[in-house]
Amino acid sequence: DGGITQSPKYLFRKEGxxxxxSCEQNLNHDAMYWYRQDPGQGLRLIYYSQIVNDFQKGxxxxxxxxxxxxxxxxxxxxxxAQKNPTAFYLCASSVVLNTEAFFGQGTRLTVV
Amino acid sequence: AQSVSQHNHHVIxxxxxxxxxxxxxxxxxxxxxxxxxxxxxxxxxxxxKYFSGDPLVKGIKGFEAEFIKSKFSFNLRKPSVQWSDTAExxxxxxxxxxxxxxxxxxxxxxxVKP
Numbered sequence: 506d507g508g509i510t511q512s513p514k515y516l517f518r519k520e521g522x523x524x525x526x527s528c529e530q531n532l533n534h535d536a537m538y539w540y541r542q543d544p545g546q547g548l549r550l551i552y553y554s555q556i557v558n559d560f561q562k563g564x565x566x567x568x569x570x571x572x573x574x575x576x577x578x579x580x581x582x583x584x585x586a587q588k589n590p591t592a593f594y595l596c597a598s599s600v601v602l603n604t605e606a607f608f609g610q611g612t613r614l615t616v617v
Numbered sequence: 618a619q620s621v622s623q624h625n626h627h628v629i630x631x632x633x634x635x636x637x638x639x640x641x642x643x644x645x646x647x648x649x650x651x652x653x654x655x656x657x658x659x660x661x662x663x664x665x666k667y668f669s670g671d672p673l674v675k676g677i678k679g680f681e682a683e684f685i686k687s688k689f690s691f692n693l694r695k696p697s698v699q700w701s702d703t704a705e706x707x708x709x710x711x712x713x714x715x716x717x718x719x720x721x722x723x724x725x726x727x728x729v730k731p
Contacts, residue, residue: 506630533638538719539621540721545626545723545724546723547623547707547721547723547724548707548709548721548724549721550718550719550720550721553719561716564720565719571714595660595661597661599719602711602716602718602719603649603711603713603719604649605651605663605666606651606663606709606719608653608660608661608662609660610660611660616725
């Protein structure tokens with residue numbers, strides 16, 4: 506089955522800890538994205554990557570980091586510097602930038 | 618700042634009513650436009666998209682949208698909604714003069730009463 510897999514679905518962490526969210530795609534897409542979804546604010550772009558070994562900051566990159574060492578993987582680390590990390594995180598991919606994006610099921614992160 | 622605006626945050630309709638959800642963007646240059654839907658408990662999926670050509674585009678489940686360049690708008694319409702259309706709808710834009718990042722509006726939560 507082709508698609509985007511995010512894991513885990515639910516994640517709990519203590520305040521001050523870094524946490525890494527996984528995103529894997531087997532669609533052979535070049536571009537990948539991380540969004541954060543908060544009620545009433547839509548989806549806000551955290552980071553995106555056009556191609557392997559390249560990534561760019563989105564609108565709300567502070568407190569987050571990413572890597573793109575493999576085409577199929579784009580993990581997101583939520584660091585302790587992120588002031589309000591509790592949110593729903595969505596990963597997506599597309600053939601290239603500016604084409605239709607396909608989304609994973611999301612990871613709901615709760616920091617206590 | 619460049620942005621995507623969805624002015625209706627919550628819409629409540631009865632079944633068979635007509636739907637129009639507004640979407641405006643502030644990007645210049647060449648844009649690609651999208652509407653996504655998120656049904657309760659499901660992942661985001663594409664309803665329709667506009668890249669070029671006929672400004673009236675048809676999508677899945679009877680939805681359509683019209684690109685009006687002069688108004689920077691891409692409103693979503695459906696002549697007759699069903700209870701199963703209850704979902705959150707997101708407009709999204711890429712612009713070639715803004716790095717081609719996929720930028721979303723704030724979303725519109727639609728509730729259809731049976």
